[in-house]
Amino acid sequence: MENRTLRGLGLGLCLIWLFFSFFPLYWVFVTAFKPPLAVSQGATYIPFIDFRPTLQAFRDALSGIRGDFFGPIASSVMISLVATALSVFLGSMAAYALVRFQFRIRLLSGLTFGIISIGGFVLLNGTFDITVPYALLIVLVLALVASIYVNRLPLPGPVLGNNDVTFWFVSQRMFPPIVSAFALFLLYAEVGRAGLPLLDSFLGMVLAYTAFGLPFAVWLMRDFLSTVPVEVEEAAQVDNIGRIRIFFQIVLPMSLPGLLATSMIVLAFIWNEFLFALLLTTGDWQTLPILIAGQNSSRGDEWWAISVAALIAIVPMVIVAAILGRMMRSGLLSGSIK
């Protein structure tokens, strides 16, 4: 009796939670079918009873008078898929290194990198008038070489370990995005002047979003990869299998659920990202979040149009999530850890 009461209570709470979770979606869905007057003259809930549904908002959206929807959808799909794949791929490799190798980075080595890169840039750009992209390239290479060399010296001071490196990755996402977004815009503008157009380009957006997604990928994959038994890799090493092969043919397949989960999370972040897209694109590679935000115009909140845009934006993510979710449950994971 007590169990049945608890079960009923749990079911009731779940249903309430379900209602709260689904109501916003339902609201967006029905609003997309409302005429303007039905939106602004008090709440209406049920089509054909409370209001007469119309497809006008969908017609407006798909006809292009509210902006080109197809271009941004295509841009979003291409950029987010490629950037997600790159982020997860590079992030997995970085995470694997953080799980399997011990890094020791002297603080003085890091300081050397900072001093050479900043001081060198000021010198090259300010004194010798070398343009920003070339000055950056030169000082970053020099600073990297110098800091690696300094790291090998028996210098005093703190030594940073793997946890510090992981924190450094994650810290990239801690400061407000505008800090890096605007800096990236300036950098891209300078690189464009030097002859490589990155603003409003596929390459520029993929590079930006790969950097954007990398911290998430490293952070999440580090946890997933740490669950892979090291004995399996040791057994492979006994058979004289190289580290690269071990990573691609043993570790990654065993971490497939983690790869998929990480991909979904990184994809969602990139798919919904607004600020980078706003600053770094104009007409050719504008992404969906810009278009959705644009439905709120100088004429006020046109909720019917915003709802249609939101529905259109949700659909690709629902499809991707469904496919990845299915993959996670399917036999594709037969090689993964049970």
Added chain:
Amino acid sequence: MKKLLLTTVAFGAMTGAAIACEPDYTGVTLNVSTQNGPAIASALAAAAVSWEERTCGTVNVIEFPFGELYPKFLTAMSQQTGDFDAIGFVPAWLPDFAPFLSTMPAALQEGSNWEDIHPVYRERLMVWNGEVKSATMDGDMHMLNLRADLLNDPDEQAAFEAEYGYPLASPVTWAQYYDQAAFFHRPNDGLFGTAEAYRRGGQQFWYFFSHAASYTNHPDNPGSMFFDPETMEAQINNPGWLRALEEYKRGLDYNPPGALNNGSGDVRPLYAGGTVAMNYDWADSGDLGSTEGAIEGHVLLFIVPGSTEIWNHVSDQWDSFDEVVHSPFLAFGGWQLAVPADSENPEAAWDFVAEVISPEVSGSAIVTANSGVNPYRFSHYENLENWSSVFSEEEAASYLGAQRASLDAPNVALDLRLPGFFSYTEVLEIELSKALAGEVEPQAALDAIAEEWDALTEEFGRDSQLAAYRASVGLPPM
């Protein structure tokens, strides 16, 4: 023979191309940017079609969210990325954009097409520091929207006159406006007196400015509505502004419930759906009412109310006038087009601007649904038949009459245009919302705004702000 035929065909094609492309911008692609459509962007797209046919050039209309247009344009122009050949923006941003914009070619500043633009736009809003930096492509102002079904109802007329002692007609003062709002405020019948925007971020301050213009835009002290044009001292806490705020707040009593959450997008369907007896708004309320609303055929537009008393900041007293002085407020001021100085195709870009604002193309845009373009040329007011797709004949007459009367009013009030516009209006909205919510007294809110505005003026540089303000109101440099 074959060679002759080919030569003939090629010559014919070349001649045809020469005739078709005037001027010839073959191979030129213009990137023209503004807010997401349909408003304004669709008008640019329509003009692009005719421009492409005439010049053989190509136009990309690039759309961004309205809220992001200002930083997007400013960053692109200041970094000289050359992203845009023409930009559609609002006059309030012109002070910040002007250093990065090219000047309209002299050839466009003459002739009948130029003279056809109303002087309020041609001589004031399009000009910065004596140079024409932009071209108006949309005329915007607040107008009073009434309902003919209520105003012309004999029973309502008799009842109103019996209660207030004067005939029911278009209110010419704000006192009459509130009389009518109170008279028609019948919540039990589902009818409310009026609808105004009060929500922060919902364009509330423009509605407040419309009230304030009537009490602060003194005809003898031009340019003194927002700041003292001699000292740049903020005027927003003077008794004229206080009266405006008290009246604006009083309007809450006659608005539908929850009015503090209403933005401009909400007041339109309230009027068009017949929920309120009137409102004041840009042309959108009238358009919506006559095309999709429950009050179709009953839309009546008038110039916004005025006042017989205006605060004189020089003599520090109220000045009385024998006749009502109308100070219609050109809220927002309409959309403008300009050509950034870093455009690679300035000549073609200005040619496109000329196409957009030409009497033919703009004349079509003003009567196209959802174009967001409102009249700004004398010729736009001439042909009532053009408006048959939007308004009935009576509605069109009142719509155009209200627009023209507002523009022609000798004491027309221009919107605030100043470097740092967003900083000033952000402060304004914060304190205004507190006053409307009853968290602070109106005078205290206005004092706080004035203090912040003066601090901002110091921050931006008092001398440069003063020079900019004087330029914005058409006063000569000091």
